[in-house]
Amino acid sequence: MKSVVIDNGSLTLSDRDTPAPGAGDVLIAVRAAGLNAADLMQRLGLYPAPAGWPQDIPGLELAGEVIAVGEGVDHSLLNKRVCAIVGGGAQSSHCVVPAEHLTLIPDNVSYEEAGGFAEAFTTAFDALVRQGKMIANDRVLISGASGGVGTAAIQIAHALGAHVIAVTRTNEHHEQLKKLGASQTITIEEVTSIERVNVILELVGAAHLNAAQHVLAPHARIVVIGVGGGGSTAELNLLNFMGTRATLTGSTLRARSREEKAEVIAHVNQVLLPLWQNGKLKVHVNKTYPFEHAGAAYDFFAERGKFGKVILSIS
Amino acid sequence: MKSVVIDNGSLTLSDRDTPAPGAGDVLIAVRAAGLNAADLMQRLGLYPAPAGWPQDIPGLELAGEVIAVGEGVDHSLLNKRVCAIVGGGAQSSHCVVPAEHLTLIPDNVSYEEAGGFAEAFTTAFDALVRQGKMIANDRVLISGASGGVGTAAIQIAHALGAHVIAVTRTNEHHEQLKKLGASQTITIEEVTSIERVNVILELVGAAHLNAAQHVLAPHARIVVIGVGGGGSTAELNLLNFMGTRATLTGSTLRARSREEKAEVIAHVNQVLLPLWQNGKLKVHVNKTYPFEHAGAAYDFFAERGKFGKVILSIS
Numbered sequence: 001m002k003s004v005v006i007d008n009g010s011l012t013l014s015d016r017d018t019p020a021p022g023a024g025d026v027l028i029a030v031r032a033a034g035l036n037a038a039d040l041m042q043r044l045g046l047y048p049a050p051a052g053w054p055q056d057i058p059g060l061e062l063a064g065e066v067i068a069v070g071e072g073v074d075h076s077l078l079n080k081r082v083c084a085i086v087g088g089g090a091q092s093s094h095c096v097v098p099a100e101h102l103t104l105i106p107d108n109v110s111y112e113e114a115g116g117f118a119e120a121f122t123t124a125f126d127a128l129v130r131q132g133k134m135i136a137n138d139r140v141l142i143s144g145a146s147g148g149v150g151t152a153a154i155q156i157a158h159a160l161g162a163h164v165i166a167v168t169r170t171n172e173h174h175e176q177l178k179k180l181g182a183s184q185t186i187t188i189e190e191v192t193s194i195e196r197v198n199v200i201l202e203l204v205g206a207a208h209l210n211a212a213q214h215v216l217a218p219h220a221r222i223v224v225i226g227v228g229g230g231g232s233t234a235e236l237n238l239l240n241f242m243g244t245r246a247t248l249t250g251s252t253l254r255a256r257s258r259e260e261k262a263e264v265i266a267h268v269n270q271v272l273l274p275l276w277q278n279g280k281l282k283v284h285v286n287k288t289y290p291f292e293h294a295g296a297a298y299d300f301f302a303e304r305g306k307f308g309k310v311i312l313s314i315s
Numbered sequence: 316m317k318s319v320v321i322d323n324g325s326l327t328l329s330d331r332d333t334p335a336p337g338a339g340d341v342l343i344a345v346r347a348a349g350l351n352a353a354d355l356m357q358r359l360g361l362y363p364a365p366a367g368w369p370q371d372i373p374g375l376e377l378a379g380e381v382i383a384v385g386e387g388v389d390h391s392l393l394n395k396r397v398c399a400i401v402g403g404g405a406q407s408s409h410c411v412v413p414a415e416h417l418t419l420i421p422d423n424v425s426y427e428e429a430g431g432f433a434e435a436f437t438t439a440f441d442a443l444v445r446q447g448k449m450i451a452n453d454r455v456l457i458s459g460a461s462g463g464v465g466t467a468a469i470q471i472a473h474a475l476g477a478h479v480i481a482v483t484r485t486n487e488h489h490e491q492l493k494k495l496g497a498s499q500t501i502t503i504e505e506v507t508s509i510e511r512v513n514v515i516l517e518l519v520g521a522a523h524l525n526a527a528q529h530v531l532a533p534h535a536r537i538v539v540i541g542v543g544g545g546g547s548t549a550e551l552n553l554l555n556f557m558g559t560r561a562t563l564t565g566s567t568l569r570a571r572s573r574e575e576k577a578e579v580i581a582h583v584n585q586v587l588l589p590l591w592q593n594g595k596l597k598v599h600v601n602k603t604y605p606f607e608h609a610g611a612a613y614d615f616f617a618e619r620g621k622f623g624k625v626i627l628s629i630s
Contacts, residue, residue: 206553224553232554238521238539239547241565248563250556 003057003092004294004312006043011294016057019096021070026077026099030064032115033090033291035301035310036148037228038254042088043298049088050255059090059312060254062097063105063114073099081105083114085122085261087254091291093314100262103269106277113283116148116309121281123225123253124153124201125272126264129160131249132199132223136161139195143212144203144229145182146173148309151284153201154180156272159280165194167208169229173307191215199223205230213237220246225253284308290315318372318407319609319627321358326609331372334411336385341392341414345379347430348405348606350616350625351463352543353569357403358613364403365570374405374627375569377412378420378429388414396420398429400437400576402569406606408629415577418584421592428598431463431624436596438540438568439468439516440587441579444475446564447514447538451476454510458527459518459544460497461488463624466599468516469495471587474595480509482523484544488622506530514538520545528552535561540568599623605630 001018004011021027039058041047049055063083069075082102089095105114127149128134140157144150145166157164158181166182168174174185186194188208196217202209205227213222213236236248253264275281286308289297294312301310316333319326336342354373356362364370378398384390397417404410420429442464443449455472459465460481472479473496481497483489489500501509503523511532517524520542528537528551551563568579590596601623604612609627616625 202553209553224556227553227557232552234551234553236549236551236563237547238517238524238542238549238565241539241563242542242567243565245564245566247565248551248556249560250553250558250562251560252557 001092001094003089004059004291006056006058009043009045011043011298013292013294016092018094021068021073021096023071024073024099025070025096026066026073026102027068028062028064028082028084028095028097029067030062030090030093030095030314031111032064032288032314033059033062033312034116034119034148035297035312036060036119040298040302053087054089057089057092059086059088059092061085061115061117061119062090062095063111063117064095069099077102081111081114083118085118085253091294091312098258098262101265103265103273109276112285112288112311112313115311116283116285117276120148120152120309121156121272122264122268124149124156125268126253127201127223127225127251128153128157128199129271130264130267131251132201132221134160134162134199138162138198139165139217140199140201141165141167141191141197141212141215142201142203143167143188143208144226145177145185146307147203149226150203151177151180151308154182155281157181159275162199165197167191167212172305176307196220202226204228205232206234207231209234209236213240216240216244216246218244220244222246222248224248224250285311287311288313316407316409318404319374319606321371321373324358324360326358326613328607328609331407333409336383336388336411338386339388339414340385340411341381341388341417342383343377343379343397343399343410343412344382345377345405345408345410345629346426347379347629348374348377348627349431349434349463350612350627351375351434355613355617368402369404372404372407374401374403374407376400376430376432376434377405377410378426378432379410384414392417396426396429398433400433400568400580406609406627413573413577416580418580418588424591427600427603427626427628430626431598431600432591435463435467435624436471436587437579437583439464439471440583441568442516442538442540442566443468443472443514444586445579445582446566447516447536449475449477449514453477453513454480454532455514455516456480456482456506456512456527456530457516457518458482458503458523459541460492460500461622462518464541465518466492466495466623469497470596472496474590477514480512482506482527487620491622511535517541519543520547521549522546524549524551528555531555531559531561533559535559537561537563539563539565600626602626603628
């Protein structure tokens with residue numbers, strides 16, 4: 001197989017042995033793989049892949065075709081169009097994935113779009129619904145709304161009946177965020193002027209959370225899954241947490257066990273897949289690069305202020 | 316009735332009309348009422364009683380005898396020895412309490428001891444078990460272990476099979492804390508040298524929590540219910556919360572609705588009452604004052620470094 005390989009900070013396309021699917025796994029011919037902030041960190045040596053996954057092939061999400069199944073896997077999966085999150089190794093012509101981690105791609109969705117679905121939508125869904133206990137009519141503040149996870153979170157929260165307040169660094173992209181389902185779009189400086197919220201999804205970090213903690217409704221749930229844009233040391237008013245009986249939960253998806261990821265994905269397939277099929281959820285692709293030009297794709301991804309996913313297409 | 320009354324920061328004993336129990340309530344002839352830090356704050360005008368409770372009669376816990384029952388209340392409660400948490404008004408010869416908030420005092424326990432049971436043990440139980448999801452074999456760090464709630468928490472955690480690490484400001488009282496069930500007693504400076512913990516009960520505030528956050532086990536639960544001794548602005552490392560998938564919950568008991576308190580007390584009666592009956596839980600009374608000398612009792616309570624409850628006895 002051909003794979004994007006991290007070699008001392010640079011990206012090369014290298015030949016590797018195509019792995020065989022083990023018991024319970026499938027082999028996927030990858031057609032598209034989305035880029036994520038974690039790939040940039042991994043390229044810099046800051047975010048190693050968890051054990052059991054390729055250590056030097058980046059990529060956390062993919063879409064492709066099942067071309068072989070391991071022992072115990074239902075043969076009806078062969079030739080199916082699927083997408084998945086993986087612990088690493090997605091940016092490759094082939095990838096082995098646990099069968100219970102797959103989501104079937106809706107008929108009307110392209111591989112490019114599907115290649116940008118799994119990581120952002122699974123992450124946003126787990127944070128909002130499984131960690132943050134979001135329910136219909138909750139007021140949900142999404143801090144860092146214009147990134148991949150943020151735009152997925154807006155669509156999920158809106159589709160599930162919540163009232164979405166999208167918070168961004170500047171007021172760019174506000175029209176697009178409203179089209180995705182945000183009822184209100186604000187910059188972080190405006191956060192203290194809004195009504196209190198039931199759920200905060202924190203994707204930026206301390207700088208945003210320090211401000212957003214002032215608008216907690218009783219029993220508010222804060223879920224922190226990113227600190228890259230705002231620093232990691234938050235100054236939190238514990239008396240305010242006591243008075244509102246609020247909860248803060250930190251979370252990551254990548255390092256979870258196979259079994260735990262399977263639970264999340266079963267929940268995604270139950271709740272999000274029907275919404276994706278009927279067009280309530282949509283992956284917005286900003287730009288697609290052939291995986292031979294991964295370096296250019298990473299550089300473009302690193303630029304601030306863009307909107308939508310960056311995808312590697314693999315042929 | 317005679318009641319301790321807060322009048323512009325001073326405490327007087329005043330005559331008030333004895334209230335009649337409403338539907339669902341009982342009237343209690345109070346025999347003993349424990350002091351709590353909240354009483355001192357209320358005396359200073361900093362912690363008003365919630366709506367529906369006496370505003371100028373302090374006291375959050377009492378023990379006494381049921382002498383009248385309101386409409387709909389089982390008459391078999393008459394003459395029973397009971398204790399309860401209340402929203403205010405416990406430091407009085409009589410007090411009206413919802414029937415579903417009562418705990419029956421074990422036969423071998425005095426009114427003085429029982430007058431110091433409800434607030435600390437209910438608070439500690441709610442924080443450890445209902446908020447913190449503590450289970451047997453958890454490693455539980457109790458920050459502020461030598462106070463009323465702390466000593467109750469040690470006994471509860473130990474009786475329920477947890478491994479208790481008691482954290483104090485100085486190393487005084489360490490022998491007594493071990494007798495209550497602490498496996499390990501440390502000062503806060505020593506906290507980074509211990510093995511990781513599953514639950515932190517934070518009774519001191521930011522100064523302790525800033526140190527204790529370094530020993531979170533995966534899925535650790537931090538419950539913050541007091542900040543009086545350590546300040547309210549904590550500096551929390553969000554990356555550490557993400558990596559351990561830890562949760563921080565702020566909580567208070569006093570302002571909860573009648574229904575919500577009834578749920579907590581039903582749980583206390585189910586789990587803690589048998590442990591109290593068989594001597595696994597014990598209220599340690601430091602000193603008892605007649606309620607005519609409430610001012611002296613408050614002054615003694617305010618002194619640092621004491622061990623055990625301060626009780627007003629009411630005859």
